[in-house]
Amino acid sequence: MPEISKMRNIGISAHIDSGKTTLSERILYYSNRIHAIHEVRGKDGVGATMDSMELERERGITIASAATNVTWKGHPINVIDTPGHVDFTIEVERSLRVLDGAILVLCSVAGVQSQSITVDRQMKRYRVPRIAFVNKCDRTGANPFRVKQQLIDKLGLNAVLMQIPIGLEDRLQGVVDLVAMRAIYFDGPNGDDLRYEEIPEELKDLAAEKREEMLDAVSLCSDELMEAMLEENVTEEMIYRAVRKGTIALELVPVFMGSAYKNKGIQPLLDAVVSYLPNPTEVTNTALDLDNAEQAVVLKSDENMPAVILGFKLEDGQYGQLTYIRIYQGKLKKGDELVNTRSRKKFKVGRLVRMHASSMEDIVEAGCGDIAALFGIECASGDTFCHPSLNYSLTSMYVPKPVISLAINPVDKKSADNMAKALNRFTKEDPTFNTYVDPESNQTIIQGMGELHLEVYVERMRREYKADVSTDKPEVAYREAISLKAEFNYTHKKQTGGSGQYARVAGYLEPIEESDEVKDYEFVDMIKGGTIPSEYIPSCDKGFQTAIKKGTQLGFPVVGVRAVINDGAFHPVDSSDQAFQTAALGAFREAFERAKPVILEPVMKVVVEGPTEFQGNIFGSINQRRGVIISSTEDGASCTVESEVPLSEMFGYSTVLRSLTQGKAEFTMELAKYSRVPQSVGEELKTAYIEKKKKEQK
């Protein structure tokens, strides 16, 4: 079993198309896990090894994170390839949870793009130490110095150059290592042979200057280095130690560079992973003790402690269900007994494997800090598995609510069966993907984070599960709310033979004030003198909770409402739990109409990047979509426009943007907030809803 201090769990995270998958591929090649290099959109038709799904190969994007194990100079490294598109953020977030460090890949031409900002924000949330790799230095317009400055300006990172390039664009030859002060060239057809030489004459001054800059920045993280600098006896070892310390403390981001495609700069990057990113013992992980009021417990990277394991990724492969796990405490052996703390189910560890992107290796045990995979475990993504003596749950991951839904209809009976199987699998794999059957239309509805997110699942159903489905137009997940306080006094009475029903509830509804954290619902009991007996108070609460599931305007959930009851009446014989629930439901509907209800819609933060010459088209396209331009930044030939646009206006935007800008602009979006829809739009929605209901009744 590998020594824990040598182990590294890293992720590769970046903007789409910055060459992340190509980089992963090179890392696999140099660490001898694969014997030939395949390009993402390669001519050989094999595709990069990390993109295991057929669909990813076709679209040239990476969807699911595949974990793979490599060894570099005696250090086992688990590499987790993460998707770049924002619709798959949950995948990114989930993999960040299990990483101890990351490589932030940036394109040397495009620099820090909006996606890099999103990814960086996620990394900050999970406190992931990172090193940066400026890729594509062979491209026209490459400027790693500018990218480093952007890391400082746009991301607020203390970025420090550890290398400078030897030549740029098509003359890129290698890099200068500013710690050892030597030039590195990459010889051989695949850059396998490293040649170390003196720094070229024309770069000596620049290298000396950048080394000074680097030492100044790094010495702030280390007293030892600071002193050594004053006494002028700095050693390489001291620099390594200081950079490592600074990086792990998140005070420093060392910057490396090269071109994955041209096989330049990868081996020094792997050295940096080993030198500067933490091993599992250097990162603090906590769990919640469910037996002790969810008190946070610090986990120890100790093999002899009882095991605490996170299942962070499910995959349905040809051999059955595979669960990717990370061991936070203790170790895991074949035959060990574990408990799933969510379902409280016990199970025995059967087959334990270590994963390569599309092949696997059976292992007998996995040590603390390691990433491995289990076979045939019944669980959902994000479940915690513990030694039977513990009842811990690893902190729940932040899961955003879905903003879009789509009705899907299987084309035949066989597809219907397969679709059910597929949906069952997808919902387990991806917490941002929901599904339910609409009781009114009897249609299956899927919900997710964006158009592309749902599209990919529909495609996967077709390919992996042979479930052919037709889809309706995607629909926005609206919310309903009230804008005024309104009182209610509602009596529910049914006394027609047999045991009757009687309940009266009085009180008011009011909007919950806007604050940082808007609650969806609050119930306040202000009953005095027992006008409603205490045993029926929870019934009222329940009745209101049923009511908020469906607003009266569009049938969407009601949010931000406080229900207060302050009076009521009961009947000694005819009152019941059911009667009070019904009364509360009726009271809510009565007051809701009078509380000036409004419709809320998801508003997305949309960031468009493209050449300045298309700025006008970009502005125009946002303006036509009820969008608000927040800012526009021009930097040389490119501009970035930040705006807020209602999601309902964003359908098909990628096609529109492509044609407006000759395909030279791209955009990302994420949920910014829920806002009131303008009255005219609200009226249209209501009319459409009434029409739809009428049709269903026929």
Place this chain on the structure above:
Amino acid sequence: MEIQELNALSPLRAFDESLNGGLGKGNLGVLVSRHGIGKTACLVHLATDKLFRNEHIIHVSFSGNVEHVINWYKEVFRQISENRSLEDAAAIYNEILANRVVMNFSQENISVDKVLSSLETLIRQGSFNADAVMFDGYKLTVASEDDVRKIKQFAMDLRLEVWFSVSPVRPDVIFDENGVPNTIMKYANLIDVLIGLKYNEAMDKVIMTLVKDKESIDPKPMRVTLDPKTMLISE
């Protein structure tokens, strides 16, 4: 307090009065001071007051960090709304946000032509009906006379009120007793309103002096000052 009342009581009314009713469209106004006196805050307060009165603003910055500018607006809004206990503040903030665009140029030495063409693009193609443009930290003192003339023409053509905040940092610049640098005076004939900001230690206030108002060059103190703590204009 409601928004109409807040506007009526705003110290900016006294500011406008000092200028005989404000700068006016088609005119250039300049706030000038040494570095670090609070000219950005002052500019943002001017802009916020316009937003409160339903005007549309373009804020032009050259800093490279949009977040920074947006935070200034947030802070100025927060201070004003808390001071006056503004009703429904969150909703009003969201509403006025739609009337403000921050345009940022992070490229060094960008040409005036480029800046003006981007502004025109936003106004015409983005259908953004701007009433005023605030140039934050524009290096007016090293701009050519021709550049300033182009901006003036632009302001007249598009009916815009244009404000600059200027604080030269070159060591050879000499500031007079009103906080006005000598380097700005060569444009005096192109500028319609020039206001100097200078910190007065005895009063612990930033004194605002109206150095030039339209045709008259006769420096006189304004009724308003800048509070160095809140960085807001006050009476």
